[in-house]
Amino acid sequence: MLFNSLDFAVFLPVVFVLYWFVLDKSLKSQNLLIVMSSYLFYGWWDWRFLGLIAFSTLVDYVVGIQLDKSEDGLRRKALLLLSLSVNIGLLGFFKYYNFFLDNFEDAFTLLGMPIQTNTLNIILPVGISFYTFQTMSYSIDVYRRKLKATTDLVAFMAFVSFFPQLVAGPIERATNLLPQFFEKRQFDYQQAADGMRQILWGLFKKMVIADNCAEFANIIFSNYSDYGGITLLLGALFFTFQIYGDFSGYSDIAIGTSRLFGFRLMQNFAFPYFSRDVAEFWRRWHISLSTWFRDYIYIPLGGSKGSKSIQIRNVFIIFLLSGFWHGANWTYIVWGGLNAIYFIPVLLRGKNRQHLEPVALGKKWPNSREFFAMLGTFCLTVLSWIFFRAENMNHAISYLAGIFSYTLFEIPDFSIFPGAMTLLVLIAGFLAVEWRGRLGQFGIAGIQFIPRKATRWSLYVLIILMIDIFGNTSEQIEFIYFQF
Amino acid sequence: MKLFFKQAIVFLGILVAVNFLLFFLIRGFYIKDYDEVDLAYPSYLLADSHGTPLGDFTENHQVHNFSGQSDSYLDMERKLKFLIRNTEVKKVYITVDDHTLSPTRENQNNLDRSAYYTEADDYSNYGQYIKEKYLNYYCVFLNDRYSLVIKNFIQDELFNVSKWGGVRSKSSWEKLSNKEQITITKDRVKNYFEFPQPSARMSESLMRIISLCKEKDIELIGLRFPLTKTYVDLLNEESYEADSLMSIHQLQVIDLDSLYLEQDSLFRDMDHLDKKGGEKFAKVLFEKKTTPQIKV
Incomplete structure (x- = not known):
């Protein structure tokens, strides 16, 4: 179901x-x-x-x-x-x-x-x-x-x-x-209402962001040889939001549903695309799996203690295992390895725990340093997702080669993807909401603090309308992580 | 718990109110025209978007144009039953173009709107009748087509990149380069003729239309609309042969698909006449002076 x-x-x-x-x-x-x-x-x-x-x-x-x-x-x-x-x-x-x-x-x-x-x-x-x-x-x-x-x-x-x-x-x-x-x-009204909010936001992420991104990402990844660098980059970007919307959307619905029954599940995603380095990204992405590996494998292996070579070995073990956990394909293993390579410099410089607080805490906007740190981390993540999405290693390498060609600097032809512009606008809006809500447990958790009930309810109706209009309601698309 | 349920019920009430507000908005630009039909005519034209450019020009010839964009035979069957119930219809022109039995048409239809013309007897069970005639028709949140209409409206008005000079701009057909015409036409042909076999549902529906007309003594005439040369060339011999079904039953088919092969100025795209083309075609079709090709 x-x-x-x-x-x-x-x-x-x-x-x-x-x-x-x-x-x-x-x-x-x-x-x-x-x-x-x-x-x-x-x-x-x-x-x-x-x-x-x-x-x-x-x-x-x-x-x-x-x-x-x-x-x-x-x-x-x-x-x-x-x-x-x-x-x-x-x-x-x-x-x-x-x-x-x-x-x-x-x-x-x-x-x-x-x-x-x-x-x-x-x-x-x-x-x-x-x-x-x-x-x-x-x-x-x-x-x-x-x-x-x-x-x-x-x-x-x-x-x-x-x-x-x-x-x-x-x-x-x-x-x-x-x-x-x-x-x-005991039935707790506040918890149940918050659960409903989280379910609503999860459905939005899944049906509006992920399912629409999937449509374009699938076409571009399947026919990558037909497109120029900029379109391939766009395809990778769409997949980046597809996987986030899909998986974190599922987690939101799961956590929200549990709250309706009086259970508290752990937070699984904490706005990972606003991370300033890869270490922070992994503290915010699929938290339940990362901490599982940390507690049951990484720490027993010695964690970040011991010599540099032991530390590097442990990081590689964890990331390669994490990649392998996702599926029986070399692309997942390379994806894990790539993340280990991203992570090691941060660890060796002793900076892996420098960003424990959410970005721009107490501020409306990030400063330029934070902004470029987030952008850099995001770009690295987008590149690694190409391996995650590719059918096999040849596919991933050809796709990457296609991106890094002279066609990367062309103006994308949106007319071949009707609706892509609308989707980019939706993604921008989605990011804005997530940014605003980044201190909470999920993107729209803060709505409960809006004093006027009419405003709160109008926002819920608006989200429902967005799901109805932009969501793919005619066919139920399975969640990506079901295959894992 | 009580408070939770109370709030949930009030919120559902608000959603119902929003639903009806949206319904009236959608009714204005999506449903209203579709639901309008003049019941005083003896003859009717039933077609998909190929018939819509003929607009009201058919009325000069005592034929009411009852075509709807994307109408499938299932929709036309519903309309025919409605006409039989409510008019003294004597003659029906029906589209039998190459694509009308396409499985694609089975999925791209107007069943959400044509439900308006149905009665309980048109359905196999009462539950289906309530679902299609009332729930899907009035509940915006349950009707995927309404959502799509709003989505397309927003996309076209706000984010339509073709308005910024993309390949698929809505410039008239004759202004497009030959390469552009071929690209768009290939897409269309691929869309309609993706499957080797015709849709069983569409074929059965056309058969029921034929039987119903025979039973009610209504003259049924098949009609093949004019096409551009680019489309005919790329189509080659592709056809699901709805016209053959008519011929098997000894029914007339007016075949005018080659009428304007060299006149791109009469078309809005590869297989649809524009308003000017529609006016001209209505005259050719219904005026006795001209003699269209008729096969029986």
Whole structure:
């Protein structure tokens, strides 16, 4: 079920009413309703993969209890290994099996020993990278004694399958989300209203910004050899806003929906395109994944401590893994590597934590230094997205070569893309709203502080109208991150 | 909780009010003309945008032009049923151009507007009738076409780069260079003839129109509108052959697609007459003095 579908528009109010009006007296019943509705939500795509979630859940549930009980270090390690093997094994099989096979075949062919392998026609279960990482965080935290294992199977199932964030995150930590399933939930008007606002902004990002950008980015990336440098740059720019609108839009809807049910999820995006360096960008982009890698891999590896070479190694490991997490394609790995290359100079100069506060704090506009720092970071990001979007390495390199040609300085012919000018104006407006709201949790969070109700409501109506007019309402376009 | 629901209901009320405000705006420039029909004529012309340039010139010949831009056979079928219910219609001219059975036309139609001409009997179930005739028709937020109309209006008025001198400027057809004419025509041909087979829905609808006319003793005449030479050359032999369906049923087809092959000044684009062309064509078509090519 897609957030931007009519199905979800019916599903959400029904679950909401059952949750708050019928089952409001019993926490257990509410959790059971969450499990049932989450399985229905997921099964709407493909019910066959429900077994996979259930299996992953049961393994970590049992492992968690055993980890908690056991004092034997070796046994505990073995249990953790079991949990990690099952989760990484599932991920590896469904996501990376054919990739490894193809690469083995290529490697042997290169060595003059061609081998015949049989790739499998494997369907990638939606959201597998998200829920496996979430359950692994549980096992690791229980292993580290940061969290007590739960014996409440229903609550644990609800934690793993919680429908707002099941298929594309935020990847929640058990330490944050799981305890919320044991707290008595009270309906909070302010939180619910804020959740609605966040859902509205998420829908705007997805349907107005991302889906429209996708239309042009897809045409330009698919037919890149037909276009000059400036049009290719425009295509990369459209993809830059597509991926942000799409993924952060999903996160906004997920967080907003959770708030309607009394849950607090972590912020997943914090206006990343207003970052002044790459380190800041990675503190603001897909925060739940970045911090997952930081807490469970980077810091155990030594983090930014140790010699320069160790630091560089750790950064590369994290970024390459992050790239690989996105998909079984060398383009993602190169994308990760490129970001590591961007990041290392900042780290080596010890400037990776210099921009912890939002840009232009307490000011209306950035100063020229901040502005050019943001522009520079944004340009680097746009270039790296080309690898992320490209079908393969040849595609990415040809695309980049096409940009850096003499045609980069031509005037773009907008007449071949009717509507592109309107979209650029919409993007400019969107950036202006995000800039204004950059101190909040999401772009329009600040609307609640406008004293006049008429103004607030007029703004909501305006956003709804924009979604209706400019949004792609005739077909539901899947979120990009579903494929990961 | 009570407050949340109260606010939600009030907000929904506001959205309903905004919806009706928008509906009346859209009605002014999108629906109103489409909904207007004179019921006093014995003959009617049913066509898509090929028929609209004929405007009111057909009325001098006792034919009411009931064409609508992007009308598909499904829309024409609805209009025909409406005419049968409300008039003494004796003769209907219907477009049978090469593209009219195109699957593209199946998707680019006026079903949102032609719902105005329907009654409950025109639908397979009552739910569909309520949805199309009332929900889609009056709810701007549920009607994708209305959104598209507003979007296109905004784009055309505010951000239309062709107004700044792009290739697809709206200059008249004859003023475009041969290269520009070919580029635009190729796009059009590709748009309509992308699929090898005609649309089954369109074909079935045309068949129902033919049967209905036979049943009600209405003379049905097929009509092929004039085209430019560039279009005819690029079209080559591409056709979904709606005219053949007419011929199979022994119905007349007036084939005038080659009438103005060398007269680009009468066209607004590769396959649409302009106002002047429409006036001239209406005379040729309906005046008895001229003898159009007729195949049966």
